[in-house]
Amino acid sequence: MTVTDTVSPSTETAHPALELRGVSSAYGETQVLRDVSIAVPPGSVTALIGPNGAGKTTSLRVASGLVKPTSGEVLLHGQPVTGWSPHRLAGRGLCHVPEGRGVYRNLTVEENLTMMSPPGSVAEGIEKATATFPILGDRLKQKAGTLSGGEQQMLSLSAAYLRKPTIVLVDEPSLGLAPIIVDLVFDFLKTLKAEGIALLLVDQYALRTLSIADTAYVLRRGQIAYTGSAQELLQGDMFEQYIGEGVS
Numbered sequence: 001m002t003v004t005d006t007v008s009p010s011t012e013t014a015h016p017a018l019e020l021r022g023v024s025s026a027y028g029e030t031q032v033l034r035d036v037s038i039a040v041p042p043g044s045v046t047a048l049i050g051p052n053g054a055g056k057t058t059s060l061r062v063a064s065g066l067v068k069p070t071s072g073e074v075l076l077h078g079q080p081v082t083g084w085s086p087h088r089l090a091g092r093g094l095c096h097v098p099e100g101r102g103v104y105r106n107l108t109v110e111e112n113l114t115m116m117s118p119p120g121s122v123a124e125g126i127e128k129a130t131a132t133f134p135i136l137g138d139r140l141k142q143k144a145g146t147l148s149g150g151e152q153q154m155l156s157l158s159a160a161y162l163r164k165p166t167i168v169l170v171d172e173p174s175l176g177l178a179p180i181i182v183d184l185v186f187d188f189l190k191t192l193k194a195e196g197i198a199l200l201l202v203d204q205y206a207l208r209t210l211s212i213a214d215t216a217y218v219l220r221r222g223q224i225a226y227t228g229s230a231q232e233l234l235q236g237d238m239f240e241q242y243i244g245e246g247v248s
């Protein structure tokens with residue numbers, strides 16, 4: 001089969017927006033993922049939960065082309081894209097919002113938003129981002145590195161809107177943020193879902209993440225321990241078994 005950069009609308013809906021199929025991955029000699037399979041249905045939220053070091057970030061990095069799997073496949077809307085560069089995947093509608101604020105610190109807010117906007121729709125992009133996060137409108141001429149953590153996260157998340165993706169990978173968007181900003185971040189994620197964008201979400205707040213998710217995966221030591229409904233995982237026994245007590 002010839003792999004092209006275009007897919008028909010029927011292909012877009014018939015397959016998962018994103019799929020990791022039997023993916024294994026390593027950093028040098030250290031095996032991190034073992035036979036991981038994750039499917040993100042179009043227009044829905046998929047939660048990836050698990051303890052520190054389980055391999056959640058690595059799974060997202062494999063999906064966005066930053067880490068090459070040692071075996072297994074990555075598919076975007078049913079198309080094999082294993083080994084594609086992050087840039088090429090971005091051009092096909094995949095947006096990765098990495099942990100730790102994916103912004104250019106030495107560029108202004110306006111310049112960051114300009115880079116996130118497709119050519120020809122910069123003004124529209126800036127308007128959309130500032131309508132969603134009004135504080136960014138007051139900071140347009142400020143270097144991104146001088147923003148507060150919450151403001152940087154808002155700027156970083158704006159990419160998920162402006163690049164017009166079909167699938168967004170979001171890694172720990174609430175890390176280090178004040179509760180009121182965490183509320184804003186989750187509201188924004190719900191807006192993305194309402195607009196029909198598929199999300200693969202990793203966040204420290206397991207309960208909150210599951211509450212906006214349709215499907216959930218639990219990763220433990222690089223292997224999938226649970227695949228199923230997010231709502232089922234919220235039930236007492238299941239939650240204790242897979243996630244643990246005292247988790248927020």
Ligand SMILES: Nc1ncnc2c1ncn2[C@@H]1O[C@H](COP(=O)(O)OP(=O)(O)OP(=O)(O)O)[C@@H](O)[C@H]1O
Binds near residue numbers: 054055
């Ligand atoms: N660049 C790297 N080089 C070597 N080992 C790495 C690298 N990045 C991550 N690891 C290791 O791979 C394992 C999985 O890390 P990963 O960041 O994917 O897990 P995680 O579930 O996202 O954890 P956390 O919640 O702590 O970010 C960990 O043992 C980590 O130390």
